[in-house]
Amino acid sequence: MSKSINVRSEIGRLKTVLLHRPGGELENLVPDYLERLLFDDIPYLKAAQAEHDAFAKVFKDNGIEVVYLEDLASEAISDASVREKMIDEFLEEANISGEGNKEALKEYFSQFDNKKLVDKMMSGVRKTELKGHSARSIADMLESDYPFIIDPMPNLYFTRDPFATIGNGVTINHMRTETRNRETLFAKYIFEHHEDYKNSNVPIWYNRNESYSVEGGDELVLSSEVMAIGISQRTDAAAVERIAKRLLWSDSGFKTVLAFDIPKKRAFMHLDTVFTMIDRDKFTIHPEIEGPLTVFSITKGDSEGEIKIEKEEQVLEEILKKYLKQDKVELIRCGGGDLVDAAREQWNDGSNTLAIAPGEVIVYNRNFVTNKILKEHGIIVHEIEGSELVRGRGGPRCMSMPLVREDL
Known part of the structure; x- marks a missing residue:
């Protein structure tokens, strides 16, 4: 309604x-x-x-x-194609460099239901959460001391x-x-x-x-x-x-x-x-x-x-x-x-x-x-x-x- x-x-x-x-x-x-x-x-x-x-x-x-922002946002992506579009747009705006990192994050996000996905987007992703993914580009291989691959939104x-x-x-x-x-x-x-x-x-x-x-x-x-x-x-x-x-x-x-x-x-x-x-x-x-x-x-x-x-x-x-x-x-x-x-x-x-x-x-x-x-x-x-x-x-x-x- x-x-x-x-x-x-x-x-x-x-x-x-x-x-x-x-x-x-x-x-x-x-x-x-x-x-x-x-x-x-x-x-x-x-x-x-x-x-x-x-x-x-x-x-x-x-x-x-x-009503809660996290609930409305997760309900808004109930359609699989909308969810995929949001993930793509989110990763683009998070300035993810390197195709390997993007693919690893998409794979990482795929394990979550919509509510947990939105929570994870909000909380950010530490580099340690993606341990084990194989680097596919120079950008993926260049390590910095910064601990996050995606910043939190505090x-x-x-x-x-x-x-x-x-x-x-x-x-x-x-x-x-x-x-x-x-x-x-x-x-x-x-x-x-x-x-x-x-x-x-x-x-x-x-x-x-x-x-x-x-x-x-x-x-x-x-x-x-x-x-x-x-x-x-x-x-x-x-x-x-x-x-x-x-x-x-x-x-x-x-x-x-x-x-x-x-x-x-x-x-x-x-x-x-x-x-x-x-x-x-x-x-x-x-x-x-x-x-x-x-x-x-x-x-x-x-x-x-x-x-x-x-x-x-x-x-x-x-x-x-x-x-x-x-x-x-x-x-x-x-x-x-x-x-x-x-x-x-x-x-x-x-x-x-x-x-x-x-x-x-x-x-x-x-x-x-x-x-x-x-x-x-x-x-x-x-x-x-x-x-x-x-x-x-x-x-x-x-x-x-x-x-x-x-x-x-």
Whole structure:
């Protein structure tokens, strides 16, 4: 049965959410290659899975359907020809050199059922797993000290980034780094081949083979008429313009895209690491971005396919009031605006909240200063453990991709 995507706000009551339970990919993190794989530390898998299961339980306890990326991806390749095509594409994007290595990997993958195959693609392949295959080319025979023949994908539990739901469609994203760009292959196969989506005519607002980078942590649906997209360390201005043009000239209902130009640094990796919506008139924000923040409004131009871009001159509260048609807007500052508390809790994703309904959010319990302030503003706060999960530098919004929300 075909299913539809429906996400027309950040705060509408959540009905279906996509997660990825951390797997063997975290056990393929090695200190010497953390930077290459975009990690600062190595989480303990067993504890990370327990924390993630508790995260999933919050959704289930609130009547929210939880679906898993690994399940949808394995179901999407139930047809043998689709499975073979995905393996070929996966190996091509994994930059496997040498025909012998390719053939050995195909033979290795052939022993797995679809679920284990997807798990293995995600976790990566150590060279020791292919011991005994005979070299067939110079490339196969050239040994390096690097321990993997296929890199792991440790960032996958941040399901927010590889694709993003906007209205009734999605962006299948071109990620900034090669390490993460392979993650989007699973979204491609889900929307092209999964029984739930292949006949749903889901609009693709942006695709993974396009040249500019965009990541889902920079894409926020503020209302059924207003999108916010961050120009960040991971998202290019040109990608923002392209998405805006397609959204505004479609029948999606969006009338304005607000482009937030944020500092290009690791602590502010995506817009949602410094700014999230928690109620109709309330937002979390990291105080350090307020000074350098520039906002541009993008609307339809006069001629077909054209867009109009204007720099907004007002402060952020006034911009949000104007476009969200609110009498007042409250910016709740991470750490209460205290320089030390804000910096510490920002590092642990204190501004990265996930709304499951208006004024009801999931947060890490470790950000106690910010959480207390949220409660004082009347927000219902579901606190989860995140000592291991946070080592990947992402919070509850990063770890979730809404597929269906109730309209406000």
